[in-house]
Amino acid sequence: MGFTLVVIIALFTVANRMVVQATDLTCVIGPHHKSSPSPEPNITADTACSRYSSLSCCTANTSHSIDQQNARELYNRHWDDCGGLTTECERYLKAEMCFFSCDPYVGQWKTSEMLSLLDVPVCASSCDKWFDACKDVPVCAQNWITDFKEDNITGRFHCVNNTCRTFAQRYQNGKGMCETVWGDEFRYVADNDNCMLIDFTGDNPNANVKKDISAAHSFELWQSSLSSLLAFLSYILLQF
Structure with missing residues (x-):
């Protein structure tokens, strides 16, 4: 249950990164x-x-x-x-x-x-x-x-x-x-x-x-976010 929650939080973080606004x-x-x-x-x-x-x-x-x-x-x-x-x-x-x-x-x-x-x-x-x-x-x-x-x-x-x-x-x-x-x-x-x-x-x-700017940079953002997610999940898996 704890691992599932961690994954959900990580995916939510990735989704949030897809909407980036210039300020x-x-x-x-x-x-x-x-x-x-x-x-x-x-x-x-x-x-x-x-x-x-x-x-x-x-x-x-x-x-x-x-x-x-x-x-x-x-x-x-x-x-x-x-x-x-x-x-x-x-x-x-x-x-x-x-x-x-x-x-x-x-x-x-x-x-x-x-x-x-x-x-x-x-x-x-x-x-x-x-x-x-x-x-x-x-x-x-x-x-x-x-x-x-x-x-x-x-x-x-x-x-x-x-x-x-x-x-x-x-x-x-x-x-x-x-x-x-x-x-x-x-x-x-x-x-x-x-x-x-x-x-x-x-x-x-x-x-x-x-x-x-999500549309203009969606590929780069997905690439960056996916890399971060995979690294994070790898770290979690290594704990088991």
């Missing part, structure tokens, strides 16, 4: 990101990134640039190559850029590459609101990472294919948009307690979202 705050690797988040009281309440003033991965200068210049000053990209943006679409594009630049909790999904994320679980409601805000706005790129090319002379990014089509024509819905516009950086997930919100008011709800 350390970190920022996306980029020229306009801090190395780690800190308060930014100079991000004023009337700016696009104001929701991140209490804890931010971006500086007040970056916030100001997003608010006043969209993506032009920071990354030399122009959202309005196909014509003017609607007020609501521009507001949401700014919210998304603030989310990427300033949110202190999105860094859990950063990669080792510059300005890169992978599989951030974005709430369906955020994707759908973004899509609805921009569905009638024309855009010349499908994937905003691969479908822009830098001009060697001006440094400005232009669409490789200059065909302008609306968000609705390109993406059909919020899911198609979120899982295409930035390649594989965002993942559209049903609203729950563990998905990220792009646009919100009040305290940052993303503080409660933790990356479950």
Whole structure:
């Protein structure tokens, strides 16, 4: 009976190790990101990134640039190559850029590459609101990472294919948009307690979202856990 109990406890320990969550705050690797988040009281309440003033991965200068210049000053990209943006679409594009630049909790999904994320679980409601805000706005790129090319002379990014089509024509819905516009950086997930919100008011709800890395590292975790379990059981058996 005692041996069985020991085995059960060991197996329970292995199972627990399979769910690992990232807790350390970190920022996306980029020229306009801090190395780690800190308060930014100079991000004023009337700016696009104001929701991140209490804890931010971006500086007040970056916030100001997003608010006043969209993506032009920071990354030399122009959202309005196909014509003017609607007020609501521009507001949401700014919210998304603030989310990427300033949110202190999105860094859990950063990669080792510059300005890169992978599989951030974005709430369906955020994707759908973004899509609805921009569905009638024309855009010349499908994937905003691969479908822009830098001009060697001006440094400005232009669409490789200059065909302008609306968000609705390109993406059909919020899911198609979120899982295409930035390649594989965002993942559209049903609203729950563990998905990220792009646009919100009040305290940052993303503080409660933790990356479950069990899927990404399941093989390594099983390997490590199994080795530990076998070593433990070998020790127990040697006692008999």
